[in-house]
Amino acid sequence: MIDPSFFESSIFPILLLIVVAVIVFKIYKGVMDWRRNNKQPILTVNSKVISLRTKKTRSVHNLRDNNPVPTDYYATFVIDPSKNVEFQITGKEFNQLAEGDVGKLTFQGTRYHSFERL
Known part of the structure; x- marks a missing residue:
C-alpha cells in the first residue's frame, strides 16, 4: 500500500x-x-480598418483591490479583398483609429508598426 x-x-x-x-x-x-x-520584410500596403476590439484581463487581485483592469487593444485591417490581418496596438493608436479608416499599414510579420490615414 x-x-x-x-x-x-x-x-x-x-x-x-x-x-x-x-x-x-x-x-x-x-x-x-x-x-x-x-x-520578415517590413511591408507598407494600402489597407482599411474593418474592426477594433478590446480585451480586458480580469483577475481576483484586480477585483479585490479596485485596481484598473489591464486592457489589450486590437485592430483588424483588410489588406486585399481576401486577406484580413489583426494586430495588437497601443491604447493611443486605438483611440486615433475608427472603423472604415483607409490608409497605409506598415507591418513586419505579425508585428504592427504604424497606420497612416490617406
Whole structure:
C-alpha cells in the first residue's frame, strides 16, 4: 500500500515543475515569434480598418483591490479583398483609429508598426 504522505510530499515538486515548464515554453515561443518577425520584410500596403476590439484581463487581485483592469487593444485591417490581418496596438493608436479608416499599414510579420490615414 502507498503511504498517503507520499502524494502530499510529491505534489509540490510536480506543480513547480509544471509552472517552470509553462514559463520556459512561453519565453521560448516569444523568442521564436520575435526571430520570425525579424526575418520578415517590413511591408507598407494600402489597407482599411474593418474592426477594433478590446480585451480586458480580469483577475481576483484586480477585483479585490479596485485596481484598473489591464486592457489589450486590437485592430483588424483588410489588406486585399481576401486577406484580413489583426494586430495588437497601443491604447493611443486605438483611440486615433475608427472603423472604415483607409490608409497605409506598415507591418513586419505579425508585428504592427504604424497606420497612416490617406
